[in-house]
Amino acid sequence: MKGIVQKYNTDKGYGFIRMDNGTNLFFHITDVTNAAFVSPGDAVEFDTEMRSKGLAAKNIVLHGNNRPAFISFGDINLKISNIKDYGLGHDIGEEEYEEDVHFTAGEKVISGLFGIGLLAGGSFDGFSLLDTSDRKVKQKRPVKIKYLYVTTFQNDNYRFYKRDVSFDINQKYQELCDRLT
Structure with missing residues (x-):
């Protein structure tokens, strides 16, 4: 499925994606597979799954985001979106x-x-x-x-x-x- 990130709370690590049909889906930063930064207006492709509070996005891939996804601290590499x-x-x-x-x-x-x-x-x-x-x-x-x-x-x-x-x-x-x- 395709959509656009509508809102994203960087402090809490969650946001909402507006699907092509107008429905908003919840997502958490740990569901983003390829990006260091998520911001409103980013185009995404994703799968959906039913969770306890309703339909949510998972396996989210941001398009047009060329920023590196990891940062190295010596021999430790951390995914930017997990920080x-x-x-x-x-x-x-x-x-x-x-x-x-x-x-x-x-x-x-x-x-x-x-x-x-x-x-x-x-x-x-x-x-x-x-x-x-x-x-x-x-x-x-x-x-x-x-x-x-x-x-x-x-x-x-x-x-x-x-x-x-x-x-x-x-x-x-x-x-x-x-x-x-």
């Missing part, structure tokens, strides 16, 4: 770094005298514990970790953390904005 929500966010995580520890001349002298005093008494053989050479110490600090999130109509939730992916999450966010609005 319900997306955005940028951040979590608080930890970052490990090395910090140089330097002893002043005074600290080295005091440490050395303390070690000599213990050795002279003969009661503690731990001079090696009083290492006063400069060294690096591993530390942790809190950091904001930026991510791109994507939710589908099938309730699949994806988070792509900036530090873990091979693509620029800001560019992917802009690509989603361009293709979904």
